[in-house]
Amino acid sequence: MAPRLVIILFLLAVVASAAVARSNYEEPLWPDCSTTGNYTVGNQFEKNLDQLLSTLATAATDDGWFNTSSVGTGTAYQVFGLIMCHADYNATECKKCLAGAPAGIKQVCPGSRTVKANYDACLLRYSDASFFSELTYGKVEVNRSTYTFNGLYVENMTAMNDTRRELMNKLADRAGDNKLRLFNDSMPYVDSKLGTSRLYGLAQCTRDLAGASARSA
Numbered sequence: 137m138a139p140r141l142v143i144i145l146f147l148l149a150v151v152a153s154a155a156v157a158r159s160n161y162e163e164p165l166w167p168d169c170s171t172t173g174n175y176t177v178g179n180q181f182e183k184n185l186d187q188l189l190s191t192l193a194t195a196a197t198d199d200g201w202f203n204t205s206s207v208g209t210g211t212a213y214q215v216f217g218l219i220m221c222h223a224d225y226n227a228t229e230c231k232k233c234l235a236g237a238p239a240g241i242k243q244v245c246p247g248s249r250t251v252k253a254n255y256d257a258c259l260l261r262y263s264d265a266s267f268f269s270e271l272t273y274g275k276v277e278v279n280r281s282t283y284t285f286n287g288l289y290v291e292n293m294t295a296m297n298d299t300r301r302e303l304m305n306k307l308a309d310r311a312g313d314n315k316l317r318l319f320n321d322s323m324p325y326v327d328s329k330l331g332t333s334r335l336y337g338l339a340q341c342t343r344d345l346a347g348a349s350a351r352s353a
Contacts, residue, residue: 161240162233164253164260169245180213181249181264188262189238192219196234201258202343204268215249217262223320223340225257233257259342268344291327299325299335307339317341 175181184207196203201221208214219237221230237253237260245251250263261267303323310319320338327333 161243162236162255162258164237164241164244164255166254167241167244168252169248170250171248173249174247175249176247180208180211181215184208184213184215185242185262188215188217189241192217192238192260193234196220197231201230201234204344206266212264215262215264216266216268217260218268218342218344219258219260220342221258222256224338229257296325296327296335299323300337303335303337304339307337311339311341317343 175185188205188207192203192205195205196219202219204216204218206214206216219234221233225233233255237255237258241251241253241260241262244253250265251261253260303321306321306323307319310321311317313319317340320336322334322336325333325335
């Protein structure tokens, strides 16, 4: 019985350790991990990546919840990274995401040279090629869309969709007008079933984008 008890206790300890380690990082919602050209464990790219991931969270906290950085210079081992908080989360949630996103991304995307990871409160990207701004990356990407449902149904879907489209166009157009690349607003909507209500929306672009590029997203 004693040896069996030792084994059971050992297994419980392993499970507990794994749970603690797992709790120290954030789980991405929809990770996009490259699967070709993976780096090998211990090579210079991984060393540069580790250095980048270890500094992104602190740099973003010091720079208004956003940071772009790179490690290495003009070599095959250079790595570029971006991290940003979503504006609809508070500072506590933001800090937790900033700290937890880099901490576990290598476990989610082992060996990947290009990663795009969206979390509840932040986003994290890194790549072996620069993707900063529309000038170097060549196109604007939509990284995250969130919809919140309240369980109510409208009578006139066409009218509501028209209002929603008008609101989204306004948000996209105005998000590029300020340094934070952020804009939120609402529009009234009248429905025969629900009466007068409002549609609310928020648009946020990464701050490496020029205003015109943010508007085109």
